[in-house]
Amino acid sequence: MELVVNEDVFFLFINDSYFAWNYKSHKQHKLSLIAINVIADFSLQKNYPSVVEELISVNILISKKTSKTHWKWDVLSKIFHFGTLRYSNSNFEKNAKDLSKGYVEYCNSIIEKIPLDCFDICYGQTKYETLEKNFPEFDLLKKILENRHTNRTFTNKNIPFDKISLILNYTFGYRDHDKREYEKKGLHTPTKRRTSSSGGSLQSCEGYLISMNIDGIEPGVYHFRSNQRNLGKISSIPLEFSFGSLCGGQYFADNLNAAIVITCRFDKLMWKYQHSHSYRVALLDAGHLSQTIQLIASVLDIRTWVTAAFYDDILLNLLQLDEELMEYPLIILGLGTGPKNPFDANLEDIFVNEC
Structure with missing residues (x-):
């Protein structure tokens, strides 16, 4: 050998x-x-x-x-990418209340080491006040932006599929470029547009739906086909599946109705951008799509929660991603119902009783 x-x-x-x-x-x-x-x-x-x-x-x-060898960028980016993947541990703590309390205690233990100017960063010399002029055409968007909140308390009441469809279509659905403008310049592009900007218009990210309680579609794992604007079912939900376990013990997520997973097809970026500096484009694309999902969901009165803290091995297996295509998950967007509450529901009893 x-x-x-x-x-x-x-x-x-x-x-x-x-x-x-x-x-x-x-x-x-x-x-x-x-x-x-x-x-x-x-x-x-x-x-x-x-x-x-x-x-x-x-x-x-x-x-x-x-x-x-599937990775086409340099070894530094490869070390970063694979070195920061998170793998599951069968001995992981599964007591939701203990985990939630432990997280708060950890945060309290490091609070004294917070950078002194963490939320008071001021650079430059001369001070110019920004203006708060009223533009009527901005009123609706202003309301949407101010209405966006992160939620950690969910009630798992039914969400209709037409609302989920709207989020998927207007986040991931492809749109054509203005071909006339390209033709005027003697140019052609095979790329597509979305409502969010994308590096090189490559649309490097894909969207997957993990449906648990959506009225109009059975529970399962689906891929959103951006070119066709429909869903392809990949698999059923495993009996032992838990959003909380997938997301590293954040068990308030178990009451989510669904989640949208944003992945990146790194091979698309590697094809055009041959330097690992372009890893940033994957993060740029995913961030834009994440914000679009959250704003649309806010308009539809759907609660959202976003995380990058998940077990890569579990999610890779669940989505059945192809290693040769270099496709990896970057972000999970939780979708649910409930009161506007940024606090972990598992903390309510603990701190009420201790106060």
Whole structure:
């Protein structure tokens, strides 16, 4: 078997010791000098078979046949992307109230270390007051912007599918460019438009619906087909599925009616923008779409909650994403019903009783 060094491993020298760090599995291994020499000089493998076996067992050395390269940007962006993925833990705490209380206690423990100017940042010298002039044409948008709130208390009352359809169509639905303007300049573009701006108009992000309690569509995982403006069912909801578990123990999310997952097809960005600086475009695209979803939902009196704290391995499996297309989830938008309340419902009893 011909061996190669796993491209998902990088090597560090810390405190007089060598380490191999697999940024995909998030595992680190301290290396002996002999192991370093075997990795650096493959001709030494026959002299140290036990060392080779150990390196194979921890996936530092792998078969050349299993080595795959789909990532087209540099290694720095690859380390960031895969190194920051979050994997689930079967021993994770599942007591909602304890988790909620623990989070508040953690926040209280770090409050003294908050940057002193965190919410009072002032740069520059001369002070110019901004104006609050009334523009009637801005009144409606102003009301929508001010009405947007993050919710963490949900009642799971029914939401009609026509409202969800409106959100999906006006967030992810494709629109054509003004072809006449392109033709005037002798140009052509294969790209499409959406109501949100997108880097290079590539529309690198995709939308998925996880439906739990939507009137007019059965529970399931769906992909929104932007070019056709319809949903394709990917799978049914697993019996053990929990929004709270998916989102790292944020169990107030279990009362959501649905969630929209925004993913990025990184291969589309890599095709046009061949430097990893363009990773930012994925975040730009996802952020715009997230805000559009929240504003439309606010108009429709649907409560929203947005998070990037989720287990990537669970979500990748749920959405059945294709590794070769380099598609990965970036944001989850929760949709639900209930009073406007930014506080975790699991905190209500705890702090009322302690006060």
